[in-house]
Amino acid sequence: MMMMGNTFGSGMASVFFLWAAVQQFFPNHLKIAIKECLISSIQQFTFVQRLSDRFVTFFSPYVEIKISQYDGYQYNHAFASIETYLGEKATDKAKHLRASQVKESKDLVLKRDDTRTRDEYKGVNVWWEIETDSEGYRTYKLTFHRRSRDIVTDSYMKHIFEEGKLIDAKNKKMKLYTNNPSSSWGPNKTALWRCIDFEHPASFDTLAMDSKKKEEILNDLAAFSNGKEYYKKIGKAWKRGYLLHGPPGTGKSTMIAAMANLLNYSIYDVELTAIKDNSELRKLLIGTASKSIIVIEDIDCSLDLTGQRSIKKKTKKNERFLMSWKKDKEKDKEVKEDNKSFVTLSGLLNFIDGIWSACGQERIIVFTTNHMAKLDPALIRRGRMDMHIELSYCTFEAFKILAKNYLDLDTHPMYTKIESLLKETKIAPADVAENLMKKKSEIDADGSLNDLIDALEGKNTQKATVDESSEKHGIKRFNPFRNLF
Structure with missing residues (x-):
């Protein structure tokens, strides 16, 4: 309690000292603004911290712009452009880097992973900082001197978004x-x-x-x-x-x-x-x-x-x-x-x-x-x-495309027989492709086509057997919903 009392007393003494300085050196309109700021700060429990924040904000020559990751329900594409742009900046001076490896490549791809990044545009210095709140939402904070407001808001921000989109389009991979x-x-x-x-x-x-x-x-x-x-x-x-x-x-x-x-x-x-x-x-x-x-x-x-x-x-x-x-x-x-x-x-x-x-x-x-x-x-x-x-069963035209893909064939003496069999047989393109797949170190077109013919003939024989058995025994497929509708 004694420590808390000392802290409170010290804080109050600081406030009164500041107010005396304000009364002596500041014009009336600033006195009013600062008085309101002091009163608002005193009314809060953590008034000392709030007071210092307000004074810094009041006298600071810097401006801040915040770009959140999400704007309501939707993802903020401005955030994505900034992230892409900053991630692609030169990595030679960065203290924190992210490394990734692209498939079939031995080289590592390095990108910035700093929470703070300085950038320069047309002689203007700006600072980027990434903030993450307690719920995991991320926000980019851009800080710059207020004398550069027009350049930053009109020209630099457009530059960032355009560059980010170009980089993203160049590096885009389908996901x-x-x-x-x-x-x-x-x-x-x-x-x-x-x-x-x-x-x-x-x-x-x-x-x-x-x-x-x-x-x-x-x-x-x-x-x-x-x-x-x-x-x-x-x-x-x-x-x-x-x-x-x-x-x-x-x-x-x-x-x-x-x-x-x-x-x-x-x-x-x-x-x-x-x-x-x-x-x-x-x-x-x-x-x-x-x-x-x-x-x-x-x-x-x-x-x-x-x-x-x-x-x-x-x-x-x-x-x-x-x-x-x-x-x-x-x-x-x-x-x-x-x-x-x-x-x-x-x-x-x-x-x-x-x-x-x-x-x-x-x-x-x-x-x-x-x-x-x-x-x-x-x-x-x-x-x-x-x-x-x-997308139905394989036709002869579809078969010719598959034969070109798998066997590099435009025509073959067996095509006539295959065309005849495909007219009588229901077979999926995936099954045709499986029969045409290379099964040896070299493509064997005759062997693959013979395998396909055997498969088509086998399906025809199986179908004929089922149809004959059904006709002989008078079997009809039972459909429990036949009379419901």
């Missing part, structure tokens, strides 16, 4: 993102996504599909990427939806990779089952960057968002079946209750084309499914999924 569970987002709720470099080699040149369909997709993507003014003119958010549907192994994931490589977009792979509710889904959407592809693969398997939203009961038999089916569903729910996601169809629809979907620019949303009939019509209607792309 593949996936969402973290919300429990891993951290105290500031900003670690929404984790990523790796995207290095998939897929391209439309090597994509095995009908040439007319491929050209249609390429034209659509080109129109979208160059359509900023057009979308603004018609009053629509600059985004487009693609639904890729077809059997497994028909190239849906490869198509997404080819789209990303064509447009130089990063990919956000959304795992819906890791999202608790619609609010989290919205935060993830806000956390995506422009010039990106947002992907939900196998959407028919992701959540209970498929099928009709109401089931009509027609007969007592159907009612009994439905009761049994519902009980099984309830049991499954009990088992999965702890990890249940409450993302709804409505929330997903808003994610695709609601008001919040317009918070970014130049985004493509892609759904993939093996069973299009399972999806709710509201989810895939035109305007949400603008382009429906069916």
Whole structure:
């Protein structure tokens, strides 16, 4: 208590001494301002510290500008430009450095990792400092002399943003993102996504599909990427939806990779089952960057968002079946209750084309499914999924592309037989590619084509056997939902 009393007395004595000095040497308008500052400081418990801060601020010739990492819900791109610019500055005088190694390179890449950095622009000295608050939010603080305010605010800041964008564009690497569970987002709720470099080699040149369909997709993507003014003119958010549907192994994931490589977009792979509710889904959407592809693969398997939203009961038999089916569903729910996601169809629809979907620019949303009939019509209607792309079984034209990719063949005597077999056989492009893969140190075109012919003939034999057995025994596949709708 004695120590506290001495501190308080000393503080008060200092205040009165300062006030006497103010009364003697300062003009009236400054006296009034300083008096108000002193009174406000005295009213606070930590008045001595506040008083000193106010005096420093009042008499300091320096100006501060703060640029936060997040502006409300959205990531502040000015912050990103500053971080890129400062990170690329010369490292020869920096005391703290960050080292990273690019794949397939033996050299280390060094970047500044100082919390404080001095910069010079047109003879003006400025100081940058990175601050992190208790919740993990980061803010850049720029300090400069007030006589340089016009140069800094008008010219230097524009220089920083432009240089940062140029550096970022030069060093840009496509990324593949996936969402973290919300429990891993951290105290500031900003670690929404984790990523790796995207290095998939897929391209439309090597994509095995009908040439007319491929050209249609390429034209659509080109129109979208160059359509900023057009979308603004018609009053629509600059985004487009693609639904890729077809059997497994028909190239849906490869198509997404080819789209990303064509447009130089990063990919956000959304795992819906890791999202608790619609609010989290919205935060993830806000956390995506422009010039990106947002992907939900196998959407028919992701959540209970498929099928009709109401089931009509027609007969007592159907009612009994439905009761049994519902009980099984309830049991499954009990088992999965702890990890249940409450993302709804409505929330997903808003994610695709609601008001919040317009918070970014130049985004493509892609759904993939093996069973299009399972999806709710509201989810895939035109305007949400603008382009429906069916990726089906391998055709002869698709086979020729694969043969060129894998065997470097334009034609071969076996092509006639393969064309005939492909007309009769349903085989996925992935299965065709597997048969064409090089199995020795050198490419054996004849051996690979023979393997493919054997596989096609085997599928035909298997299909014929199944059909014959079904016809002989009068077997029809049981569909419990046949009479429900």
